Amino acid sequence: MTSQTLNTPTAEQIRRAPKVLLHDHLDGGLRPGTIIELARETGYEALPETEPDKLGIWFREAADSGSLERYLETFAHTCAVMQTREALFRVAAECAEDLAEDGVVYAEVRYAPEQHLEAGLSLEEVVEAVNAGFREGERLARESGHRIRVGALLTAMRHAARSLEIAELANRYRDMGVVGFDIAGAEAGFPPTRHLDAFEYLKRENNHFTIHAGEAFGLPSIWQALQWCGADRLGHGVRIIDDITVAEDGSVSLGRLAAYVRDKRIPLELCPTSNLQTGAAASYAEHPIGLLRRLHFRATVNTDNRLMSGTSMSREFELLTETFGYTLEDMQWFTVNAMKSAFIPFDERLAMISDVIKPGYAELKSEWLFRQTATTSDSSFGES
Ligand SMILES: O=c1[nH]cnc2c1ncn2[C@H]1C[C@H](O)[C@@H](CO)O1
Numbered sequence: 001m002t003s004q005t006l007n008t009p010t011a012e013q014i015r016r017a018p019k020v021l022l023h024d025h026l027d028g029g030l031r032p033g034t035i036i037e038l039a040r041e042t043g044y045e046a047l048p049e050t051e052p053d054k055l056g057i058w059f060r061e062a063a064d065s066g067s068l069e070r071y072l073e074t075f076a077h078t079c080a081v082m083q084t085r086e087a088l089f090r091v092a093a094e095c096a097e098d099l100a101e102d103g104v105v106y107a108e109v110r111y112a113p114e115q116h117l118e119a120g121l122s123l124e125e126v127v128e129a130v131n132a133g134f135r136e137g138e139r140l141a142r143e144s145g146h147r148i149r150v151g152a153l154l155t156a157m158r159h160a161a162r163s164l165e166i167a168e169l170a171n172r173y174r175d176m177g178v179v180g181f182d183i184a185g186a187e188a189g190f191p192p193t194r195h196l197d198a199f200e201y202l203k204r205e206n207n208h209f210t211i212h213a214g215e216a217f218g219l220p221s222i223w224q225a226l227q228w229c230g231a232d233r234l235g236h237g238v239r240i241i242d243d244i245t246v247a248e249d250g251s252v253s254l255g256r257l258a259a260y261v262r263d264k265r266i267p268l269e270l271c272p273t274s275n276l277q278t279g280a281a282a283s284y285a286e287h288p289i290g291l292l293r294r295l296h297f298r299a300t301v302n303t304d305n306r307l308m309s310g311t312s313m314s315r316e317f318e319l320l321t322e323t324f325g326y327t328l329e330d331m332q333w334f335t336v337n338a339m340k341s342a343f344i345p346f347d348e349r350l351a352m353i354s355d356v357i358k359p360g361y362a363e364l365k366s367e368w369l370f371r372q373t374a375t376t377s378d379s380s381f382g383e384s
C-alpha cells in the first residue's frame with residue numbers, strides 16, 4: 001500500500017532537491033565496475049563475480065542476511081581493493097561525484113583508515129589520499145554543474161584496539177578535510193565504553209564524534225554512547241524506539257532515555273534500507289522513522305552503504321515518500337535537521353541552510369504550485 005498524496009514529490013524532484021548525508025561509508029559505496037577494475041589492477045582474485053551488474057547484485061543479496069555480522073563480511077572485498085593511494089583517491093573522487101550527481105550538497109563520508117594498511121600505506125597516507133580524492137570529486141562535480149562539499153569522518157573498528165590512535169589522527173587532520181570521528185563494526189559484545197579513552201581525548205580537544213549505537217544492540221548501547229562516551233550524534237540509534245510506548249488509544253509515552261534524546265536534540269542518523277537488511281526493522285512501513293518524525297526527534301535520512309543496499313539518498317527518500325506520504329516540506333525538514341547536525345562550524349551550517357537548502361526547496365515548491373495551478377485550470381477548462 002502506498003500513502004502517496006497529491007503533493008508527493010516526483011522521483012525527478014527528489015533527485016534535484018538538495019540533500020544532506022551524514023552517514024555513508026566510503027568502503028560501502030564503490031561502483032561495482034570500479035571494484036572489478038581495481039581488483040584486476042591490484043591482482044585481487046577473490047571477487048565473487050567479475051561482471052559489474054552481477055557483482056552489484058551479489059553485494060545486495062549477500063548483505064541481505066538479517067544479521068549485522070554477516071552484512072559486515074561483504075566489506076572484505078571492497079577493503080581488499082582499497083589498499084593503494086591511487087585506489088583510495090579514485091574511490092573517494094567517484095564517491096563525491098556520485099553523491100553530487102544524486103543531488104547531495106553536503107556529505108560526511110566515513111571509513112576506517114586502519115583497514116587500508118595492507119599494502120604498506122601509513123595512516124597519514126591513507127587520510128591524505130582520501131582527502132585528495134574528495135577534493136578531486138568536488139572539482140569534477142563542479143565542472144558538470146553540481147555543487148557538493150564532502151568532509152571525512154575517521155572510523156575506528158570497535159573489535160580492534162586502535163581507537164585512541166585513530167582519534168588522534170582525526171584531531172591532527174581536523175582543519176584539513178576531516179570533520180570528526182566514529183566507531184563501527186559488530187555492536188553486540190563490543191560496547192562503546194571499550195573506547196572511552198578515545199572519546200575522552202576528543203572531548204578534551206573540543207572535537208566531534210558520532211557512535212554506531214542502537215542498530216544491532218538496543219538501549220544499553222545508546223545509553224553508553226551518550227552518557228558514558230558523550231557522543232554528539234547516534235549512528236542509526238533506531239532502537240531508541242524500544243524506549244517509546246504507544247498505547248492502544250494512540251497516546252505516546254517516552255522513557256527517560258528517549259526523552260533525553262529528544263529533549264537534547266540528539267541527531268539520529270537513520271538508514272532505513274540498511275536497517276531492513278540487518279534485521280533492525282521489519283519493513284519500511286514499520287520502520288521507526290515514521291514515529292520518530294511525528295514525535296519531532298532530530299531524525300535524519302541516510303544511505304549507510306550505497307553498494308550493499310543498492311541505494312542512494314534519492315532512493316531512500318523515494319521509499320519514504322511512498323511509504324509515509326512525505327512531501328517536499330518533510331524532505332526539507334529532514335535535510336535541515338541533517339545540516340544542523342553536521343560537524344562543520346555553525347556559521348557554515350547556517351550558510352548552507354540559508355543559501356543552498358532553503359532556496360532549493362523554495363524553487364521546487366514553486367514548481368509544484370505551478371503544476372497544481374496548471375492542473376486545476378486545465379480541469380476547470382475541461383468542465384466548462
Ligand atoms: O551499519 C553499520 N554498522 C556497523 N558497522 C558498519 C556499518 N556499515 C559499515 N560498517 C563497518 C564496515 C566498514 O568496513 C567499516 C568502516 O567504514 O564500518
Ligand SMILES: [Zn+2]
Nearest residue numbers: 025184235304
Ligand atoms: Zn554505518
